[in-house]
Amino acid sequence: MFQPVPPRPDLVPMEHETxxxxxxxxxxxALRAQNERGPKWSFLDGPITANNPMGVxxxxxxTYKDLYQRFHAMLGEAQRWQNxxxxxxLWVxxxxxxxxxxxxxxxxxxYGIAQFVSLCKQRVLTYAARQTEQSIRLGYWMDWNDPDELRRLRDLLAADAAQVATVDxxxxxxxxxxxxxxxxxxxxELGGSYFTFSNENNDLIWGFLAECHRRGWIYKGHDTMPWCARCGTGISQHEMTEGYQDRDDPGLTVRFPLVDRPGESLLIWTTTPWTxxxxxxxxxxxxxxxVRVRVGDDSFWLAKGTLKSALEGRHEVLEERPGSDLVGWRYEGPFDDLPAVVEAFAKGTxxxxxxxxxHRVxxxxxxxxxxxTGIVHVAPGCGAEDYALGTSLxxxxxxxLDESGIFLDGFGSLSGRDVRDVTDPIVEHLRHAGRFQRLETIRHRYPHCWRCGTALVFRLVDEWYISMGEVxxxxxxxxxxxxVDRSLRYQIMEVVDSIRWIPGFGYERELDWLLxxxxxxxxxxxxxxxxxxIYExxxxxxxxxxxxxEELRERAVSGWDRLAGHTPHRPYVDEVVIACQTCGRETRRIPDVGNPWLDAGIVPFSTLHYREEPEYWAQWFPAxxxxxxxxxxxxxxxxxxxxMSTVLRREAPFKTIFGYATLxxxxxxxxxxxxxxxxxxDEAAERMGVDVMRWLYMSSRPDDNILFGWHAADDARRxxxxxxxxYAFFVTYARLTGWTPGPEDPPVEERSPMDRWIxxxxxxxxxxxxxxxxxxxxxxATRxxxxxxxxxxxxxxxxxxKRFSRGSGADQAGAFATLHAAIVALARVTAPVLPFLTEEIYRNLIVETDPTAPHSVHLTSYPTAELSPLRDEALEAAMATARRAVDLARTLRGTANLKVRQPLARLWLALPGGDLHELEALVALIAEELNVRHVELIGDESSLVERRVKVLLPKVGRRLGSAIPAVMAxxxxxxxxxxxxxxxxxxxxxxxxxxxxxxxxPRPGTVVAHDEGLLVVLDTELTPDLRAEGDARELQRAIQDLRKDAGLELDDRILLHVEGLARAVAGHLGGVADETLAELVSSxxxxxxxxxxxxxxxxxxITLARRPPGPRVS
RNA sequence: GGGGGAGUAGCUCAGUUGGUUAGAGCAGCCGUCUUAUACACGGCCGGUCCCUGGUUCGAGCCCAGGCUCCCCUACCA
Structure with missing residues (x-):
């Protein structure tokens, strides 16, 4: 027997139970064990940053990740299941x-680097544990670590990293x-999620970088880079885009007096006064x-095209020259007296x-x-383009600036000041020196640090690069x-060619980036x-x-003992000293750490143990x-x-990549x-439930953004x-009837067309x-x-x-067996999308009555092959026509104001092509659904119908050409x-x-509905007999309403008295009483x-009351 | 600045190799059905398919130009 089902499910507690x-x-x-020997399907998880709780x-x-892994598991495929x-x-x-x-x-x-690094590890463990719990709540099946164990390791690490511990x-x-x-x-040996801070991950990146170096692609660059003064680090091109934000900056116009043209000045404009x-x-x-213009007593040079925007007020143009004439002119700089400037200029060019x-033009x-102003102030130490220009000349x-954005010595009163606080003193200085022209506020897009949000500055630094090769x-x-063999970027492009990108524009976008x-x-x-x-x-x-x-250990001349027992992180790794291969002197590691995308990029190798277990790697690579x-x-x-895969293997690390937009x-x-x-x-999971969330996500187009919220969730829940x-209907009646699946259920081929259709x-x-x-x-799939x-x-x-509530025998058993099979099939098809709801249904409908069945829907196979013998496409097409006929007739009833409760004598029906698969049964079904006594099929010859010709335009359009309008008319x-x-x-x-x-x-003038050759005509004439039957149905509905008001159970029997009923209607009373489980009381x-x-x-x-159990009263 | 995508009902979006009358859900209005007991179902209302031109017998769809939004990308002071 099935377990009772609440009519209104409380999804969230049900999910917790599941x-x-x-x-x-x-x-x-059990699922992993079951598929262990299956063909392999390799999913590679992109690592989530373990730095905060996970978001919606x-x-x-x-959900995508879980959906496709569950789906492939239902195909019997073996997987790695590694998060x-x-x-x-810098995140952490x-x-x-x-x-x-x-x-x-x-x-x-x-504070101490060792302690700081330990705290970073602890933070990662904290949020790895948290995200693990949240992922489990989502229903995401992975080989998860025990979150408590992760927290235990964190606490042990905090107490004493050197203590010995044992884990299972x-x-x-x-x-x-x-x-x-x-x-x-x-x-x-430990299992669970991979962590990019692992020894193996770091070690394989070393291998990758060494390979790059072997090919001569690693170099140290000296350049003016975007720099975050708060974080004290350069920001790479890869990180720049995320940091562009609108920002208000000073737009400062400054005069540079010309040395050889007294009284004349260049006008320049900058948004970064500190430069x-x-x-x-x-x-x-x-x-x-x-042009040279006069404004009041002053005389300025600026580009002709900027006259309108750069100058306020009236001006007079005195002279015009091409820019080439200005080149070479000397001018007085804004800070010529600063020791740093004097020192730099003393060395000449x-x-x-x-x-x-x-200073010159x-x-x-x-x-x-x-x-x-069309004259650009150039500071090669403060801007990448300026640097390129300065270097070339x-x-x-x-x-x-120093790495914290503090002015170095040699900049007078600015020395020691923060770059963010010097606009006012600089403007003040320029005013005193008579160089100030104008100050306004400019809103523009300016790069910010993508992690901390600080506005970037540009700073001359040494950084390390991998050459991407010539363009x-x-x-x-x-x-x-x-x-191609010479240029890494083109090699990567060839790899990109071999990958399937979903959606397709991802392919072009990646190539564009690479180029x-x-x-x-x-x-x-x-x-x-x-x-x-890198050891310099x-x-x-x-x-x-x-x-x-391994190579480090071999080449270490000192300090290896201080690294031993530690992960390869700062500060301990810095203790190891090697001998320079060129000159033999002691050489240390550069203090820099790596770009974090190296950490994530190596995972197709590190998580598959590329170096340690090459056979294992080969089985799962590419993903x-x-x-x-x-x-x-x-x-x-x-x-x-x-x-990284191109450098190491020159082949794709994955076959298909699926991208989705933004929430x-x-x-x-x-x-x-x-x-x-x-x-x-957490709030979303506990309020809307994760199945609702998952449905919302999976039914949204991945290449469009999702607008996520409670209303969208309500739609999904509905x-x-x-x-x-x-499902609840099925269980309710199966329980009332005592039906359970069994060998006595009629075979499918003997069931009704409706059953075979679904x-x-x-x-x-x-x-x-x-x-x-x-x-x-x-x-x-969700559609x-x-x-x-x-x-x-x-x-x-x-x-x-009716077949469930009032049916009997084989027909009822067929109905139950059919609905049962349909719901179970639906649950199995939907299981990867809605793992909780389908599990609930499956457990009740299958596990309750079949102890030999797998205990979970997720242990069953995807049911395609099992169900395929049930397919009957001709029946599906015929049913679609029948359904359309019912829709048309309902519309007619609506316009004629005839409730479905009111029986009608006749319906005329013309079918497209004149025939229908399983005609008789479907016509009966139409009659039943529409509450008409007879359905009469009509053909072309009927007086109700005329034959029309529909020209199939796609077929004849090209042939007919310009004759079409006449033909169509x-x-x-x-x-x-x-x-x-x-x-x-x-x-x-x-x-x-x-x-x-x-x-x-339809012939004109008839009250009919039609669609694509399907035509429905209703006989709207009501005989006394039909009216009486309609009244009986109306009476029945009123009694059911009253039962509901009285709060009666579905199977409660009642005593019923009816007063004032017309004789014609009274003849139907017996049937009404049967339908309403009533015992008539006449007195x-x-x-x-x-x-x-x-x-x-x-x-x-009418009056009614619940009938007490016992023998008949009257 | 360059590249890509989008613009369809009040809102969120479908719309096939170009085919006659452009659809769905939600919202609104009006009904219907109830032994799935407020669970649902149906209908109506609602459109300058961003604009202009072109190709074509025929354009939401193809082409050109323009407008607006989004994304990617870029060295602008």
């Missing part, structure tokens, strides 16, 4: 700093120091026109090192007239083999992260890149599938994986706590409730859903499921209800000649039988509930 059930029964472990946007992506955590880098550092109240790198160094692994207990156990997380301290030149466009340099192709370079000025297909990207800056002047294995000799300047811990949110990943995770709040804006539109994952209601639909659903899910198309739920509820069940008018052989002549054109359809159309009202019904034959009064 989680508990899976835990108790070890369902996930993570749940979107994680990943991204652990190293910034939060640890915040917790400690630190504001700069000096605070960290004072899949192959038995593992004993090691706490620090090393943490460093071995995710390894085979004026380091000005060395003023650039003009050689081909632009420049590269061309003339003997003479001190003086130079030509630059980049100068335009869109902004400012051999100009002096002044670098004013050739020719199309890819024209490149020679040698050119335009600069060399990969891999260094960060920070503390927590990959220790870059202070003596001879050469450097070496080590390929792993069949990866998925991640698009924004950012083309230049981050996708890129890093592609680059916003319901108001269309990004979610922000301070805006009050954010929804936390769909799921329909499914629930069908089973065919279920078979079709399974096949189509499997096809779509196999193609990573969850939207299409198919949704349509099926609709068919099941509004067509199958609505029309079959004639066809509309009915001016057609239908010949015996099926051909048709319209407007003098002969159309073949396959070029037209002959449709039945007097029975007390209890009372109501009056307005019938066609006049009002009647």
């Amino acid at each position: 989680l508990e059930f899976w835990r108790e029964r070890g369902t996930f472990a 946007h993570h749940a979107w992506g994680r 990943g955590f991204d652990c190293q880098g 550092e910034v939060n640890v700093e915040r917790d400690l109240g630190f504001t700069s790198k000096r605070d960290i160094e004072a 692994g899949p192959r038995g207990p593992v004993t090691d120091t706490v620090e090393m156990i943490v460093g071995r997380l995710g390894m085979p 004026l301290t380091s000005n060395v030149a003023a650039a003009v466009g050689a081909d632009l026109r420049y 590269r061309v003339h090192p003997e003479a001190p340099y003086e 130079v030509a630059w192709t980049e100068v335009g007239e869109e902004e400012g 051999g100009l002096p370079i002044i670098a004013p 050739y000025d020719q199309p890819r297909e024209a490149l020679t083999r040698e050119q 335009n990207m600069h060399d990969w800056m891999i260094s960060k002047k920070r503390y927590w992260g990959l220790a870059l294995p 000799c202070a003596t001879c300047g050469t450097f070496d890149v080590l390929g792993g811990q 069949d599938f990866v998925t991640e949110s698009f924004p950012g990943q083309f230049r981050n995770w996708f890129y890093a994986m592609l680059a 916003f709040a319901e108001d269309g804006r990004a979610m922000h706590k301070s805006w009050g539109n954010a929804i936390e994952f 769909r799921l409730l329909i499914l629930w209601n069908v 089973l065919s639909r279920a078979a079709g659903l399974a096949a189509a859903a499997q096809d779509r899910l196999g193609d990573y198309d969850a939207v299409a 198919l499921i949704d349509t099926f739920i609709d068919d099941l509820s509004t067509w199958y069940l609505r029309l079959s209800r 004639a066809a509309r008018d009915g001016a057609v000649d239908i010949r015996a052989d099926g051909t048709v002549v319209i407007a003098g054109v002969v159309l073949g039988a396959d070029e037209v359809e002959i449709l039945a159309m 007097s009202p029975v007390g209890g509930r009372r109501a009056t019904v307005e019938l066609e034959a006049g009002p009647a009064t």
Whole structure:
């Protein structure tokens, strides 16, 4: 017997019960064991940053991951089920700093790097545990660590990293120091999620970098880079885009007096006043026109095209020259007296090192007239482009800032001041010196640190890069083999070609990035992260890149003992000293840590133990599938994986990549706590339930953004409730009837067309859903499921209800068996999308009555093959026609104001093509549903119908061309000649039988409904007999209403008295009593509930009361 | 600045190789059905398919130009 089902499900507590059930029964472990020997399907998880609780946007992506893994598990495929955590880098550092109240790198160094790094690890373990719990709540099946165990390791690490601990692994207990156990997380002996801070992950990146170095691609660059003064590190190109924000800056116009033209000045414009301290030149466009203007007593030079925007008030143009005339003019700089400037200029230029340099005008192709004055202030130490220009001209370079953004010595009163606070003193200085012209406020997009939000400055620094290779000025297909072999970027592009990108534009976008990207800056002047294995000799300047811990141990000349027992992180790894291979002197590691995308990019190798277990690696590489949110990943995770796999293997690390867009709040804006539109994952899970969330996500188009919120969740829930209601209906009546599945159920081929139809639909659903899910198309799959739920509820069940409540024998058993099978099939098809709801249904419908069945829906196979014999497409097509006929007739009833309760004598029906598969049964079904006594089929010859010709335009359009309007008009008018052989002549054109359809159309003046050759006519005449029967139905409905008012149970019997009933209606009373489980009392009202019904034959009064159990009263 | 995507009902979105009358859900209005006991179902209302031109017998769809929004990307002071 099935367990009773609440009519209104409380989804959230049910989900918790299911989680508990899976835990108790070890369902996930059973699934893994069951598929262990199956064909492999390799999913590679993109690591989630273990730095905060996961958000609802993570749940979107994680639902895809879970859906496809569950789906492939139902296909019997073996999987690795390994989640990943991204652990190293500035993300974590910034939060640890915040917790400690630190504001700069000096605070960290004072605190101690070892302790700081330990806190970073602890933070990762804290949030890995938290995200693990949240993922489990989502229903995400992975080989999860025990969150409590992760927290225990964190606490042990905090107490004493060197203490020895033992943890349980899949192959038995593992004993090691706490620090090393943490460093071995995710390894085979420990199992669970991979952590990018693991020893193996770091070691394989060393191997990758050494390989790059072997090919000569690693170099140290000296350049002016975007720099975050708070974090004290350069920001790479990969990180820049995320940090552009609108910002108000000073727009400062300054005069540079010309040395050789007294009384005249250049006007320059800048939004970064602090860079004026380091000005060395003023650039003009050689081909632009420049003018000298008089404003009051002053005389200025500026570009002609900027006159309107750059000058306020009246001016007079005195002179005009091309920019090339200005080149070479000397001018007085804004801060000529500063010692740093004097010192830098004293060395002269590269061309003339003997003479001190003086400020001068130079030509630059980049100068335009869109902004400012058309004369650009050039400070090579403060801007990347300025640096390139300065270097090419051999100009002096002044670098004013230290790594915290503090002015260095040599800048007078500015020295020691923070770059963010110097605008006012600089403006003040310029006013005093008579150089100030104008100050306004400019709102523009300016780069900010993507982690801490601080506005970036530009700073001259040394950073380490991987060369991405030359960009050739020719199309890819024209490149020679040698050119490709020389340039890494083109090699990556070839790998990109071999990958399936969903959606397709991802392919072009990745290629675009690869073509335009600069060399990969891999260094960060920070503390927590990959220790870059670059050893630069202070003596001879050469450097070496080590390929792993093993090589480090071999080459160590001192300090190895201080690293032993520690993970390869700062500060301990820095203790190891090696000998320079060139000069033999002691050489140390550069202090920089690595770009965190190295950490995530290596996972196709590290998590598959590329070096340690090559056979294992070969079984799972490349991954069949990866998925991640698009924004950012083309230049981050996708890129890093592609680059690293290309270097190491020159092949793709994954076969298919699926990207999805961005999640916003319901108001269309990004979610922000301070805006009050954010929804936390935990809140969403406990209020809407995760199945609702999962349905919402999986039914949304991945390439569009999702607007996530409570209203969207309500819509999703409504769909799921329909499914629930069908299930609840089934269980209610199965329990009342005592039906359970068994061998006595009639075979499918003996069941009604309705039964065979819904089973065919279920078979079709399974096949189509499997096809779509196999193609990573969850939207299409959920649409198919949704349509099926609709068919099941509004067509199958609505029309079959009586068979469950009032049926008997084989027909009833067939109905129960059919609905049972349909719901179970639906549950199995939907299980990957809605793991909780389907589990609930499956457990009750299958496990309750079949102890031999798998204990979970997730242990069953995808049901396509099992159901395929039930497919009957001809029946499905015929049913669609019948359904349309019912819809048309209902519309007619509505317009004629005839309730379905009122029986009608006749319905005339013309069918497209004149026939229908399983005609008789479907016609009976139509009659029943529409409450008509007879359905009469009519053909072409009927007086109700005339034959119309529908011209099949797609077939004949090309042939007919300009004759179409005439043909169509004639066809509309009915001016057609239908010949015996099926051909048709319209407007003098002969159309073949396959070029037209002959449709039945209503003759004008008849009350009918029609659609595509299907035509329905209702006989609206009501005889006394029909009226009486309608009244009886009305009476019955009133009694049922009254039962409901009285709060009676479905199977309660009643005593019923009816008063004032017309004789014609009274004849139907017996039937009414049967339907309402009533025992008629003729003598007097029975007390209890009372109501009056307005019938066609006049009002009647009913009274009813629950009948006590026992023998008949009268 | 360059590249890509989008613009369809009040809202969220479908719309097939170009085919006659452009659809769904939600919202609104009006009904219907009730032994799935407020669970649902149906109908109506609602459209300058962003604008202008072109190709075509025929354009939401193809082409050109313009407008607006989003994304990616970029060295603009």
